[in-house]
Structures are given as structure tokens and as C-alpha cells.
Amino acid sequence: MQTTSPITMATIARIAGVTPSTVSRAFSQPHRLSQGTVQRIMEAVRLTGYVPNLVAGGLASKRSGTLAAIVPSITNIIYAAFVQNFIIHVRERGYQVMLMESGFSRKTEEELVTIALGRRPEGFLLTGINHSSLCRSRLLAAGAPVVEAWDLTESPIDVCVGFSHADAGRGAARHLVSLGYQSIAIATMDDARALRRRDAFLAELASASISNSGQVVIEGTPTLGLGRRAFGQLSESGFGSAGRSAIFCSSDVIAHGVLIEAQSRGIHVPEQIGVMGFGDQEFAADLNPALTTVRIDRSVLGAKAAEALIARIDGNEMVERRIDIGFSVVQRASLIS
Amino acid sequence: MQTTSPITMATIARIAGVTPSTVSRAFSQPHRLSQGTVQRIMEAVRLTGYVPNLVAGGLASKRSGTLAAIVPSITNIIYAAFVQNFIIHVRERGYQVMLMESGFSRKTEEELVTIALGRRPEGFLLTGINHSSLCRSRLLAAGAPVVEAWDLTESPIDVCVGFSHADAGRGAARHLVSLGYQSIAIATMDDARALRRRDAFLAELASASISNSGQVVIEGTPTLGLGRRAFGQLSESGFGSAGRSAIFCSSDVIAHGVLIEAQSRGIHVPEQIGVMGFGDQEFAADLNPALTTVRIDRSVLGAKAAEALIARIDGNEMVERRIDIGFSVVQRASLIS
DNA sequence: TTGAAAGCGCTAACAT
DNA sequence: ATGTTAGCGCTTTCAA
Numbered sequence: 001m002q003t004t005s006p007i008t009m010a011t012i013a014r015i016a017g018v019t020p021s022t023v024s025r026a027f028s029q030p031h032r033l034s035q036g037t038v039q040r041i042m043e044a045v046r047l048t049g050y051v052p053n054l055v056a057g058g059l060a061s062k063r064s065g066t067l068a069a070i071v072p073s074i075t076n077i078i079y080a081a082f083v084q085n086f087i088i089h090v091r092e093r094g095y096q097v098m099l100m101e102s103g104f105s106r107k108t109e110e111e112l113v114t115i116a117l118g119r120r121p122e123g124f125l126l127t128g129i130n131h132s133s134l135c136r137s138r139l140l141a142a143g144a145p146v147v148e149a150w151d152l153t154e155s156p157i158d159v160c161v162g163f164s165h166a167d168a169g170r171g172a173a174r175h176l177v178s179l180g181y182q183s184i185a186i187a188t189m190d191d192a193r194a195l196r197r198r199d200a201f202l203a204e205l206a207s208a209s210i211s212n213s214g215q216v217v218i219e220g221t222p223t224l225g226l227g228r229r230a231f232g233q234l235s236e237s238g239f240g241s242a243g244r245s246a247i248f249c250s251s252d253v254i255a256h257g258v259l260i261e262a263q264s265r266g267i268h269v270p271e272q273i274g275v276m277g278f279g280d281q282e283f284a285a286d287l288n289p290a291l292t293t294v295r296i297d298r299s300v301l302g303a304k305a306a307e308a309l310i311a312r313i314d315g316n317e318m319v320e321r322r323i324d325i326g327f328s329v330v331q332r333a334s335l336i337s
Numbered sequence: 338m339q340t341t342s343p344i345t346m347a348t349i350a351r352i353a354g355v356t357p358s359t360v361s362r363a364f365s366q367p368h369r370l371s372q373g374t375v376q377r378i379m380e381a382v383r384l385t386g387y388v389p390n391l392v393a394g395g396l397a398s399k400r401s402g403t404l405a406a407i408v409p410s411i412t413n414i415i416y417a418a419f420v421q422n423f424i425i426h427v428r429e430r431g432y433q434v435m436l437m438e439s440g441f442s443r444k445t446e447e448e449l450v451t452i453a454l455g456r457r458p459e460g461f462l463l464t465g466i467n468h469s470s471l472c473r474s475r476l477l478a479a480g481a482p483v484v485e486a487w488d489l490t491e492s493p494i495d496v497c498v499g500f501s502h503a504d505a506g507r508g509a510a511r512h513l514v515s516l517g518y519q520s521i522a523i524a525t526m527d528d529a530r531a532l533r534r535r536d537a538f539l540a541e542l543a544s545a546s547i548s549n550s551g552q553v554v555i556e557g558t559p560t561l562g563l564g565r566r567a568f569g570q571l572s573e574s575g576f577g578s579a580g581r582s583a584i585f586c587s588s589d590v591i592a593h594g595v596l597i598e599a600q601s602r603g604i605h606v607p608e609q610i611g612v613m614g615f616g617d618q619e620f621a622a623d624l625n626p627a628l629t630t631v632r633i634d635r636s637v638l639g640a641k642a643a644e645a646l647i648a649r650i651d652g653n654e655m656v657e658r659r660i661d662i663g664f665s666v667v668q669r670a671s672l673i674s
Numbered sequence: 675t676t677g678a679a680a681g682c683g684c685t686a687a688c689a690t
Numbered sequence: 691a692t693g694t695t696a697g698c699g700c701t702t703t704c705a706a
Binding site (some may be wrong): 361 | 682683684685686
């Protein structure tokens with residue numbers, strides 16, 4: 001479909017009685033043209049409903065006006081909210097985003113990068129710091145600015161913006177310990193970042209001489225059902241029957257499932273068992289009891305990622321290569337304080 | 338950023354000892370070339386890491402390989418899941434999707450269509466049948482295939498795929514009536530489709546001589562908090578104190594909020610009040626009690642929309658212009674059966 | 675302030 | 691089976 005119409009810049013030029021280059025200037029630098037000319041051109045544009053072909057423009061100028069964004073999942077609200085903010089910010093700067101979904105697979109991500117490369121985006125937004133080596137090398141070869149979000153590393157492809165998952169895991173553990181919990185379990189997703197949080201979480205517990213009272217690793221996308229099942233398993237293996245117990249979940253959704261399963265088993269939260277989530281998603285504060293969680297500011301993350309990527313595209317070498325947005329623990333009713 | 342490199346088809350041609358058109362054919366119709374040639378070309382590609390410039394290709398062939406999709410919100414799981422399926426299907430056919438968010442605003446949608454048009458997508462996926470007249474005329478002028486999803490109309494721009502919201506609202510009302518509910522309230526979002534469901538819902542109640550026992554119209558995006566508040570209002574205005582009561586919510590998320598608020602007020606569902614949602618989102622079956630709802634098959638919707646759009650792009654005029662995917666009522670524990 | 679000319683990197687007849 | 695020749699619709703020097 002050549003869509004729009006056979007109306008091109010030449011058409012407008014003819015109607016306005018100028019040459020195509022003048023029409024081009026009327027769009028890109030109208031102030032450098034005489035007022036009358038610009039007016040005649042705009043009139044012709046209105047008359048014909050002409051919409052400049054950005055694809056052709058991109059080819060000629062070598063600026064596609066396009067950014068590629070690859071996230072693990074767009075149905076996972078945590079990434080959706082993040083990329084939504086990113087998109088809003090870059091749109092203000094005139095960029096269009098091609099959004100792709102890797103499904104947490106490095107292989108898929110690599111393929112998507114290749115596909116995206118074919119459209120010559122001016123920059124890339126990736127999720128995480130874990131990429132296949134072919135993916136890295138392709139990106140490096142392309143020389144396109146790259147922002148890796150949701151994590152930090154000493155050696156980003158270009159620049160990374162996120163927070164330390166180890167610190168977050170440790171922070172969660174410390175919070176539970178400081179509240180006096182002694183029997184602590186964890187229900188974690190199996191993606192790299194969640195596992196990194198888990199490792200630090202368990203290490204911190206160990207250093208506080210609290211033994212890990214149960215662990216469930218969940219595969220796939222976090223859902224209420226998986227959260228319910230995780231708590232079911234833990235509960236049936238005896239967790240919660242001794243001492244002050246709490247469970248840390250690697251996602252608010254899982255924590256929510258745990259809350260529901262506990263409720264349906266007649267186990268009271270936080271009286272009998274404390275529950276802690278991760279993410280501070282929209283719904284966390286509205287649950288009953290309200291969910292204690294680790295807050296990640298997704299809108300700041302999206303904004304910073306956009307800002308950094310655009311700065312890099314604009315050739316700003318001064319951009320910090322490692323932007324830490326931090327996190328915070330939000331204490332709510334699902335844990336006894 | 339000209340990204341990738343200065344490697345072009347000419348580079349590959351030189352290395353492989355052929356002309357650029359041969360290289361082009363090696364990608365588009367390798368079977369029409371001698372094996373040796375293809376091999377030499379692919380070897381050169383591998384060697385250099387060459388990635389064809391689809392932007393240039395699109396310009397020359399007048400096929401951008403791109404589709405524009407505009408949804409109300411990507412953080413609303415219902416649209417995210419739908420568009421996710423759509424994307425998966427069209428990718429199989431080699432299409433890239435530029436995803437945009439209208440925020441339920443017709444004005445925004447119109448602007449996005451204009452922006453998208455500049456990139457000459459081969460087709461459009463829109464949400465709903467309600468568009469500004471300028472939006473419609475631009476699309477018509479462009480002559481691009483358009484699929485309007487999530488609703489049905491006798492006069493689509495091109496083709497529509499969805500279900501009857503009036504039927505769905507009526508169906509929900511009938512279900513409640515058939516279960517013997519006599520005091521019925523509704524909590525609805527304020528978007529056009531939800532309001533259409535409400536109107537049919539209330540009309541059906543009236544024709545069954547059941548008076549509407551309360552109505553809350555909610556603005557914005559459905560959240561648990563809004564659902565809780567809606568039930569709070571209803572409850573405080575006396576709803577639920579007389580007769581067999583139920584509340585129909587225009588979204589599962591709202592219904593979930595209602596469940597939580599009822600629980601926190603010590604009101605038992607379904608014993609004291611029945612709750613019915615809309616959408617049958619992933620979590621509906623995992624709530625406690627499991628949520629009765631109207632099921633819309635979002636994966637079928639996404640698939641059908643993709644299928645229809647591609648058929649239109651392929652010039653198939655035989656495509657049905659009105660594809661009804663229907664809906665069904667799923668009875669679960671949140672209503673007494 | 676505007677025009678002329680030369681591509682951007684590729685595809686698509688048309689030849690051979 | 692491959693090469694030649696024109697563009698696709700725009701931007702961008704370089705002139706005037």
C-alpha cells in the first residue's frame with residue numbers, strides 16, 4: 001500500500017509555485033523562508049491533505065526518527081508502565097517507538113535486535129544487562145546508542161539505568177529481620193534479576209543467622225494462580241507453623257496470590273504470616289491488607305531511560321553511563337510493624 | 338544515526354562479485370539464483386554482518402512492512418493482551434507494528450493517525466468504532482486497510498472485528514435475573530463501549546421489572562482503588578441491605594476492587610452480595626471467591642484482527658466486513674447459582 | 675530567500 | 691541466471 005496518495009512534495013511544490021527543496025525547508029526550517037512562501041506552501045498542504053513521507057525523509061537524512069524498545073513482556077504491567085513512560089517522553093522529542101517483546105529469552109531478544117536493525121533505529125532501549133554475545137556485538141557494530149534499563153552493571157553496552165537488585169534483595173531481608181521475623185520463606189520468579197535479588201536476600205538472612213524456611217521458584221509470567229500455588233506448597237510443607245513467619249515474593253502479583261491463598265485457607269495476614277511483595281504496583285496499596293513491598297519508581301525509570309537515550313543520540317558523551325534510580329521499602333499492613 | 342555501518346548492498350555485491358540486484362534477489366527469491374551465487378552472497382553477509390536496510394527497501398517497493406496499532410492504553414491488561422496477540426500474528430507474516438496509545442481520546446487518536454501516516458504503514462488497527470471525522474477521512478484518503486477492533490458497526494471504515502456490547506450488557510443482566518437476583522446495581526467505567534453495555538443492561542433489567550438499585554460511573558482507568566470506592570459508595574447508600582443483591586461491574590478489575598472492599602467491610606460474597614465482572618481476565622478465576630464474568634476471548638480477537646488486516650492488505654476484497662467473535666457468561670463462585 | 679543537482683540504499687521492470 | 695537502468699520521495703550541499 002503506498003497509502004496516503006500519490007501526493008508528494010513535488011505536487012505541493014507545483015501548486016505553491018516553488019521547488020521541492022523549498023517545500024522541504026518549509027517543514028524543517030520555516031523561519032529561513034519568506035512568510036508568503038511558507039503560507040502558500042501550507043495552504044497547498046491543507047488543500048491536498050499532504051503528509052510528508054518520513055520513510056523517504058529518513059533515508060535521505062539518515063535519521064529514521066525511530067527508536068527500538070525491547071521488553072520481556074508487554075502484558076506484565078511492570079514493563080508496560082515503564083515503557084509507556086519511556087514512549088511519552090521520547091515522543092515529545094519527535095521519536096516513534098517500535099516496541100518488541102522478548103519473552104525473557106535472550107535468543108528472542110537477539111533476533112528482535114536484528115529485525116529492528118533493519119529499520120535503522122536511532123537508538124535502542126533494552127531490558128536488563130544480560131544479552132547474548134551476538135546481540136551485544138551487533139549492537140556495538142551498529143554503533144547505535146543503547147540504554148539498558150532495570151539493572152546496573154559496571155560494563156554496560158553504552159549506558160544503563162536501573163537499580164541494584166542485590167541491594168534490593170538485601171534491603172527486603174533486612175526489613176523483615178528488623179521487624180523481628182524469624183521464619184522466612186521466599187517465592188521467586190525464575191528470571192535473572194529476580195534470582196539475583198533472591199541470592200542477596202538469602203545471603204542477608206544467613207548473615208543474620210536466620211535460616212531460610214522455604215523456597216519456591218516460579219517459572220513464566222507472574223499470575224495470581226501461580227502465587228496461590230506457591231503459598232499452597234509452602235504452607236503444606238509446614239511453613240508458617242512455627243515462630244514469627246513471613247514470605248517475600250519477587251513480584252507484587254505473586255504476593256497478591258499468596259494473600260488470596262492464605263485467606264482462602266483461613267490463615268490471617270499479617271497476624272499469622274507476614275507478606276512482602278516487590279514492585280509497588282498500582283494495586284499494592286489497595287489490597288486488604290495493604291501490601292508491604294519494595295517500591296521501584298517506574299515512571300522515573302522510563303523518564304531517565306528516555307532522557308539518557310536521547311542525550312546519547314544527540315551525541316552527548318557526558319552522559320553518566322550508570323544511572324541508579326534506587327528503590328525503597330514501603331511498609332504497609334501485610335507485615336506487623 | 339546511520340547505525341549498522343556503511344555496509345550496503347553494493348558492498349556485498351562487490352565482495353561476492355555480483356551486482357546489487359543479484360544481492361537483492363538473494364534475499365527475496367533465492368531459489369531463482371544459482372546455488373553458488375547465493376552461497377557466496379550469504380558468506381559475504383556473514384562476513385560483514387550486513388543487515389539490509391528495510392527503510393530503503395520499503396521506499397523502493399512501496400511496501401513499508403509496517404502496521405500501525407492504536408489502543409486506548411497499553412497498561413490496561415485487556416488491551417495489552419489483545420495487541421500482544423495481534424503483534425505475534427502479524428510478525429509471522431513479516432510485519433512490524435508501531436504501537437500507539439490514545440488514552441481513550443478521539444483527538445489524540447486523530448493526531449496519532451496523522452503521525453503514523455507519515456511512516457506509510459500498510460494497514461491500521463484501531464480500537465473501537467468511534468473516531469473523529471477528520472480521523473476517518475484521513476484514513477479513507479490514505480486508502481490503507483483499517484481494522485476496527487472491540488466493537489461492531491454496520492458502517493466500519495473498512496472492516497470491524499469485535500462483539501456487540503449491547504448484547505453483552507443484556508446477557509449480563511439476564512444472567513443475574515435468571516439467578517434470581519432482585520436488587521441489582523452497576524459500577525461502570527465511562528468509556529463509550531462500557532456505557533453502551535450499561536444502557537442495554539439497564540434496559541434489560543427494566544423489561545424484567547427489576548429496578549436499578551444503584552449506579553456508579555467511574556472515570557479514567559479501572560483500578561482496584563476505584564472499585565473499592567465504588568462499592569463503598571453503593572454500600573453507604575444502602576445497597577445490599579434488602580433482597581437478593583448483586584452488582585455488575587464493567588471491568589474485572591473493578592469487580593476485584595468490589596470484592597476486596599466487601600471483604601474489608603465484613604460483607605460476604607456471594608452470600609450477602611453477588612459480584613459479576615467483565616472481561617474474564619487472567620486473574621478472575623483465581624480470586625476468592627472466583628469471579629463470575631463475561632468472557633471475551635482476547636487472543637481470538639487479536640488473531641482475527643491480524644488475519645483480517647492482512648487479508649485486506651493482500652487485496653482480498655472478500656473479507657467479511659463485520660466479524661463477530663461473541664462472548665460468553667462464565668458462572669463462578671461470586672454469584673450464587 | 676530560493677533553485678539545481680546529487681544522492682540515501684534499495685527494488686523492479688526490462689534486457690540479455 | 692544475472693546485469694542495466696530507472697526511479698521511490700525526500701534532504702542537502704552548493705550556487706545564484
